[in-house]
Amino acid sequence: MITVKEALEHILGSVSPLGLERVDILSALGRIVGEDIHAPRDIPPRDNSAMDGYALKSEDTTGAGAESPVVLNVIEDIPAGYTPQKAVGSGEAARIMTGAPVPEGADAVVMVEETRSDGNSVRIYAEAAKGQNIRYAGEDVREGDLVMRAGTLLRPAETGMLSALGRSFVKVYQRPLVALIATGDELVDIDGAASPGKIVNSNNYSLAAQVMECGGIPLQIGIAKDNKDDLAEKFRDALRADIIVSSAGVSVGDYDFVKDVMEDIGIGIEFWQVAERPGKPMTFGAREGKPVFGLPGNPVSSMITFEQYVRPAILKMTGYENIFRRTIRAKLTEDIKKKRGLRYFIRGRIKSQGRGFVVETTGEQGSGILKSMVLANGIIVIPENVDFVKAGNEVMVQILDNSQDFTKDPEYLSD
Ligand code: AMP
Numbered sequence: 001m002i003t004v005k006e007a008l009e010h011i012l013g014s015v016s017p018l019g020l021e022r023v024d025i026l027s028a029l030g031r032i033v034g035e036d037i038h039a040p041r042d043i044p045p046r047d048n049s050a051m052d053g054y055a056l057k058s059e060d061t062t063g064a065g066a067e068s069p070v071v072l073n074v075i076e077d078i079p080a081g082y083t084p085q086k087a088v089g090s091g092e093a094a095r096i097m098t099g100a101p102v103p104e105g106a107d108a109v110v111m112v113e114e115t116r117s118d119g120n121s122v123r124i125y126a127e128a129a130k131g132q133n134i135r136y137a138g139e140d141v142r143e144g145d146l147v148m149r150a151g152t153l154l155r156p157a158e159t160g161m162l163s164a165l166g167r168s169f170v171k172v173y174q175r176p177l178v179a180l181i182a183t184g185d186e187l188v189d190i191d192g193a194a195s196p197g198k199i200v201n202s203n204n205y206s207l208a209a210q211v212m213e214c215g216g217i218p219l220q221i222g223i224a225k226d227n228k229d230d231l232a233e234k235f236r237d238a239l240r241a242d243i244i245v246s247s248a249g250v251s252v253g254d255y256d257f258v259k260d261v262m263e264d265i266g267i268g269i270e271f272w273q274v275a276e277r278p279g280k281p282m283t284f285g286a287r288e289g290k291p292v293f294g295l296p297g298n299p300v301s302s303m304i305t306f307e308q309y310v311r312p313a314i315l316k317m318t319g320y321e322n323i324f325r326r327t328i329r330a331k332l333t334e335d336i337k338k339k340r341g342l343r344y345f346i347r348g349r350i351k352s353q354g355r356g357f358v359v360e361t362t363g364e365q366g367s368g369i370l371k372s373m374v375l376a377n378g379i380i381v382i383p384e385n386v387d388f389v390k391a392g393n394e395v396m397v398q399i400l401d402n403s404q405d406f407t408k409d410p411e412y413l414s415d
């Protein structure tokens with residue numbers, strides 16, 4: 001039996017990022033860029049106006065004020081999207097709209113509110129400083145700048161930046177195809193829920209959702225019967241995926257053949273059993289570098305072991321560097337007793353209180369109690385060498401989702 005830390009190190013040491021693929025920038029949302037992105041041009045591409053108003057020579061406005069307007073000749077109209085045709089000379093101005101290129105000769109824009117149009121001339125009621133209301137070419141991004149490094153997570157801001165740079169496609173890390181195999185003679189699909197003696201193969205649903213949540217692509221291989229032939233057939237079929245995840249059949253029961261079958265088809269077992277609860281029978285193997293996870297069958301065990309081991313592996317293969325959930329220290333609201341020697345993953349509900357957080361368990365913690373996951377927004381992690389934690393002490397909590405951060409009311413407006 002190995003420790004959680006050893007298991008995790010072993011797994012992460014044996015997986016590496018997949019190759020790159022070229023996808024359109026909207027499909028790349030949430031994925032990791034696989035190339036350094038340099039700006040092929042300035043943004044904005046030309047000096048342009050930040051206001052609707054008049055482009056002029058700032059020196060022409062010296063002495064202008066509410067009682068002493070200067071009068072300039074209007075030589076043209078430059079709407080956004082059009083190129084100025086004339087240079088602005090002394091005593092001249094061009095009417096200009098926000099975003100339109102600043103004409104040659106002009107070094108400032110006076111906003112329309114400080115002017116009054118009068119036929120072919122305009123009265124300017126305020127002095128303009130050089131550069132006023134002009135957005136300069138390259139003030140956002142300069143040609144040649146490194147705008148994004150390989151390894152950057154693509155968020156909406158990066159999507160916008162790529163489009164501004166004229167990129168409609170970008171290289172990102174491939175998403176792993178994750179084969180899911182359920183094992184057990186008792187399993188049926190959802191529509192067989194009422195059959196006597198049978199239980200629904202819920203693992204392949206929770207696991208598929210977990211795969212999707214971290215950006216993998218689930219491949220449903222289905223339910224393998226508890227016999228070596230059927231198991232071997234399903235595992236062979238699964239070998240076309242990048243990662244294989246099975247559940248159940250890895251304990252010491254008479255029908256637990258998953259490990260035997262893995263070896264039979266050339267998947268070397270690298271470890272079996274981890275000092276943890278839930279998830280002790282967890283198995284890990286590999287064939288030609290392809291990771292194979294034999295997760296335990298109980299619905300909570302399979303979800304928790306996925307969280308601890310499969311998720312970080314998927315994220316690493318997808319090019320992520322930050323592959324772990326955020327952990328928060330929170331004050332326990334109840335005593336926790338545990339067995340020394342095993343690391344415990346306890347389902348909990350965390351919420352903020354004052355400046356910190358408090359966490360309570362979600363009740364009955366049996367590894368078949370899926371409701372304990374439904375109620376949870378975090379996993380309380382208690383180390384091997386501890387057998388009791390008293391209420392009021394701080395524990396580490398892995399945050400499963402952001403629900404504890406969301407609020408019904410806009411609290412940022414409560415000032
Ligand atoms: P096993 O390790 O095969 O003995 O399975 C442990 C427990 O998990 C048994 O109670 C199974 O019925 C249950 N189980 C196994 N596979 C699944 C699955 N795919 N969906 C839901 N429960 C399962």
Ligand code: MG
Nearest residue numbers: 183184248249
């Ligand atoms: Mg079984």
